[in-house]
Amino acid sequence: MMRPHRRAHAALWTALALLLPLAVLASLLAEPRLSADAPPVRLDPPAGGGAG
Amino acid sequence: MSVALKPVGWNRNKLVYDAVLIIGAAVYILAFLNLAPMLSEGAAKVDAPIQRMRAFGSLAFLMLTLVLAIGPLARLDTRFLPLLYNRRHFGVITALVATTHAVAVLDWYYAFSPTPQLLALFTANTSFDRIAGFPFEILGVAALLVLAVLAATSHDFWLSFLTPPVWKALHMSVYGAYGAVVLHVALGPMAGGRDPVLSALVAASVATLATLHLVTGRRERAADAAASPPAAEDGWIDVGDVSEIAEARAIVGAAPGGERIAVFRTKDRLVAISNVCSHQNGPIGEGKVVRGFITCPWHGYQYRPEDGCSPPPFRERIHRYPLRLNGSRVEVATTPVPLGTRLESFRIPGATAPASPVPRTDPPGPRAAAPGPADDKVAS
Numbered sequence: 433m434m435r436p437h438r439r440a441h442a443a444l445w446t447a448l449a450l451l452l453p454l455a456v457l458a459s460l461l462a463e464p465r466l467s468a469d470a471p472p473v474r475l476d477p478p479a480g481g482g483a484g
Numbered sequence: 485m486s487v488a489l490k491p492v493g494w495n496r497n498k499l500v501y502d503a504v505l506i507i508g509a510a511v512y513i514l515a516f517l518n519l520a521p522m523l524s525e526g527a528a529k530v531d532a533p534i535q536r537m538r539a540f541g542s543l544a545f546l547m548l549t550l551v552l553a554i555g556p557l558a559r560l561d562t563r564f565l566p567l568l569y570n571r572r573h574f575g576v577i578t579a580l581v582a583t584t585h586a587v588a589v590l591d592w593y594y595a596f597s598p599t600p601q602l603l604a605l606f607t608a609n610t611s612f613d614r615i616a617g618f619p620f621e622i623l624g625v626a627a628l629l630v631l632a633v634l635a636a637t638s639h640d641f642w643l644s645f646l647t648p649p650v651w652k653a654l655h656m657s658v659y660g661a662y663g664a665v666v667l668h669v670a671l672g673p674m675a676g677g678r679d680p681v682l683s684a685l686v687a688a689s690v691a692t693l694a695t696l697h698l699v700t701g702r703r704e705r706a707a708d709a710a711a712s713p714p715a716a717e718d719g720w721i722d723v724g725d726v727s728e729i730a731e732a733r734a735i736v737g738a739a740p741g742g743e744r745i746a747v748f749r750t751k752d753r754l755v756a757i758s759n760v761c762s763h764q765n766g767p768i769g770e771g772k773v774v775r776g777f778i779t780c781p782w783h784g785y786q787y788r789p790e791d792g793c794s795p796p797p798f799r800e801r802i803h804r805y806p807l808r809l810n811g812s813r814v815e816v817a818t819t820p821v822p823l824g825t826r827l828e829s830f831r832i833p834g835a836t837a838p839a840s841p842v843p844r845t846d847p848p849g850p851r852a853a854a855p856g857p858a859d860d861k862v863a864s
Contacts, residue, residue: 435708435742437652437765442701444659449694452666456686459670462615 501570505577509547513539533592538673540585542682545669547578548631548662549689556700558782562770565781572638575658579635582628589621620671623664630661640763648765666690707744712737715815723747723814726754726832736769739818744769745805747814748778748789753829755789756805756816763800791826809833 516539521528527535551574557564567574590601597604609619634655643651666686674683712721723737729749736746736759744759746769757778759769766782773779777786777795787794787802794800803820807830821827 438701438704440656445694445697448659448663449698452663452690455667456670458615459675460683462675
């Protein structure tokens with residue numbers, strides 16, 4: 433491999449190693465909430481927030 | 485590819501490689517469809533089409549993880565080199581599996597959409613302002629588009645047409661595709677911690693790949709930093725002792741600018757040549773001399789020791805460097821001779837050529853076991 437390629441490779445994987453675990457953690461901890469235009473009658477269990 | 489376009493230069497190694505991949509994928513799909521309902525109460529309740537899309541989706545993620553692990557594994561341990569040989573076919577099959585997953589999703593969730601299925605996919609959910617409920621499908625589509633472009637340009641025709649630096653830069657977008665796939669899974673089936681097994685598998689994939697790539701990168705940086713010591717005369721570097729070079733193998737030095745130079749020993753002669761293969765920048769110095777040709781360990785591209793050119797009809801060329809001995813120390817000029825210039829190999833004083841043909845050990849990659857120097861260079 434050439435040097436610029438190696439540098440770009442290292443930068444990309446450093447970014448992925450930092451960002452992906454944070455993103456995965458955030459998605460695991462995120463609480464579902466209904467959108468503002470959600471219909472008032474729903475079949476799924478009630479969740480916090482939203483208009484419903 | 486340097487002469488003519490062949491769709492695929494098939495050989496036994498590629499056939500075996502692809503057969504193992506396809507059979508492995510089929511076994512995974514069958515195992516998933518049959519075992520998941522038995523092992524998971526939740527999986528037993530879902531419809532068969534959903535089970536199929538999960539099977540193909542998880543297989544695509546697994547294959548993408550494996551294909552991204554091959555590069556660093558081959559850098560860390562030469563026993564993984566055979567996996568690198570046909571890695572592009574691995575990538576193409578991964579793209580096909582991912583496409584099957586996407587088609588299954590569209591056919592199930594958007595089968596009765598009044599608008600075209602793809603339009604419905606992009607417009608059904610626009611909750612971009614939230615994590616739980618984010619339209620994760622779009623991330624999967626983005627990753628699939630990247631994989632499709634990479635699969636379409638994986639042939640050596642595109643490598644030659646785009647030039648290796650541009651082709652390599654384009655194909656590094658697979659890392660972005662991997663990031664998009666992880667987010668696609670994290671914001672979709674993993675969201676809210678609904679599936680702990682899936683969460684553990686995704687975390688293992690991210691941790692393994694990040695560790696492998698960062699450790700390999702660290703090793704390469706260390707090699708770049710450890711430039712060979714300068715020789716007594718300006719413009720020359722001391723690469724090592726001639727006794728360190730095994731027959732048909734090389735030692736690798738580094739010029740002050742970072743250019744790595746491989747010094748091969750073949751019979752009673754020494755040859756200094758660029759360590760960067762003109763095909764995919766493979767580390768030539770980790771290869772060997774096979775039937776008189778310096779052979780790259782990655783895909784078997786070969787070069788004549790005397791001028792750094794591939795044997796006809798191929799046209800690849802790499803730089804050669806002037807070389808001399810100072811006692812037993814091998815010194816190499818840091819400026820190469822022009823590409824294609826014939827430069828006699830350096831004869832080691834007092835050394836004698838082996839009387840019998842050079843003993844061949846098991847090659848690191850499958851290409852070196854091929855019968856001739858130019859048989860499968862039209863790779864795909």
